[in-house]
Amino acid sequence: MNFYQQAGKMVLGSRLRRLSSIFTEDAAKVFALYDVALQPHWFPVFYVLTQAEPLSISSIAALTRQPHPAVSQIVKAMTKAGLTISQPSESDARVNLIRLSDPGKQLVPKLHDQYLDVTQAIDSLLAEMQYDLWKAIEETEHLLAQKNFYDRVKAQRKQREQQAVDIIDYTPDCHAAFKRLNYAWIAHHFTIEDTDRHYLEHPEERILNPGGHILMARFNHQLVGTCALVKIDDCNFEVAKMAVAEEVRGRGIGRRLGEAMIQKARELGAKRLLIQSNTALEAAISLYYTLGFKKIVGQPSPYTKCNIQMELILD
Numbered sequence: 001m002n003f004y005q006q007a008g009k010m011v012l013g014s015r016l017r018r019l020s021s022i023f024t025e026d027a028a029k030v031f032a033l034y035d036v037a038l039q040p041h042w043f044p045v046f047y048v049l050t051q052a053e054p055l056s057i058s059s060i061a062a063l064t065r066q067p068h069p070a071v072s073q074i075v076k077a078m079t080k081a082g083l084t085i086s087q088p089s090e091s092d093a094r095v096n097l098i099r100l101s102d103p104g105k106q107l108v109p110k111l112h113d114q115y116l117d118v119t120q121a122i123d124s125l126l127a128e129m130q131y132d133l134w135k136a137i138e139e140t141e142h143l144l145a146q147k148n149f150y151d152r153v154k155a156q157r158k159q160r161e162q163q164a165v166d167i168i169d170y171t172p173d174c175h176a177a178f179k180r181l182n183y184a185w186i187a188h189h190f191t192i193e194d195t196d197r198h199y200l201e202h203p204e205e206r207i208l209n210p211g212g213h214i215l216m217a218r219f220n221h222q223l224v225g226t227c228a229l230v231k232i233d234d235c236n237f238e239v240a241k242m243a244v245a246e247e248v249r250g251r252g253i254g255r256r257l258g259e260a261m262i263q264k265a266r267e268l269g270a271k272r273l274l275i276q277s278n279t280a281l282e283a284a285i286s287l288y289y290t291l292g293f294k295k296i297v298g299q300p301s302p303y304t305k306c307n308i309q310m311e312l313i314l315d
Contacts (some may be wrong), residue, residue, distance in 0.1 A: 024277065034114040036107055037081065045074050046100075049084070050108055056089070056096035077103035083107070097244070162252045167260040170203070170214035170226075177215065178203060178241075185243035189281065190305040199228070199241060206230075213264050215246070217253050224248045227257040229264060235271040242284070254284070258291045265314060272313055274298065276306040 027040035038046060044064040047056060061071040075098055078084040083104035089095040114140060170178065179200045186192050199206045207214060210231050217225030228241040239261055244253050265273055275288055293310040301309065
């Protein structure tokens with residue numbers, strides 16, 4: 001069984017570590033071949049010290065893009081081997097500066113031929129490949145610097161889970177979930193007010209019958225989110241009573257509800273949408289901004305918890 005072919009991309013990291021191990025094992029043999037007393041994983045530190053010295057551990061870590069603890073361990077090993085010297089900085093005694101010792105400097109000329117031969121061997125290897133591994137590595141490093149692998153996996157998970165979310169119209173069967181979600185959301189952040197109760201206990205009378213709308217989010221066969229559209233007049237509607245169950249937050253459900261409600265508002269002929277919220281709800285406020293809402297100074301709010309009003313002008 002070809003494990004890596006069968007397991008696929010899930011073991012990309014393991015396969016790269018295996019490839020690194022192959023190169024590292026051969027690199028140790030190559031250093032011995034040229035009688036250079038360096039461990040392969042010491043070379044990045046050794047190299048930057050040949051280009052500029054003395055350097056602090058932090059500077060070496062930044063230049064080699066290696067973790068500070070790893071560089072510290074390498075420097076200790078190189079100092080024990082007699083290749084580096086550590087001395088306190090004259091300007092800051094808390095900082096140790098690292099430089100090559102005389103035996104360390106004596107290795108530099110010996111590396112010249114090794115460097116030439118290794119470079120030619122790598123060029124030869126790359127020439128035998130269909131794809132340029134060196135350029136692929138550079139491109140991969142660049143792309144991961146823009147968005148790391150963990151965040152890429154999180155984004156894919158979020159996208160997959162968003163596709164499993166259904167946005168449906170409110171029906172009387174949804175009333176219990178509509179109340180539960182909103183009462184939990186409000187009670188967690190604020191105090192439930194009489195105005196809240198009027199809308200949550202009587203959604204048909206206060207929201208639907210006057211021409212508004214309510215949407216529900218369904219995930220894994222459970223109602224986990226909601227959002228209401230309250231009609232102010234023929235042109236103005238308020239986005240209200242948006243809530244998502246705590247256990248499913250972070251999956252983009254709020255965004256799906258917001259986008260669906262904006263579309264519904266257009267269908268109902270709305271020209272402007274209003275939101276009354278509180279700046280303590282940073283995630284919600286950020287969502288409203290990304291949906292296109294802007295902060296305004298509006299009429300006094302009937303909610304004591306409201307300290308920010310926002311609007312979205314619809315095309």
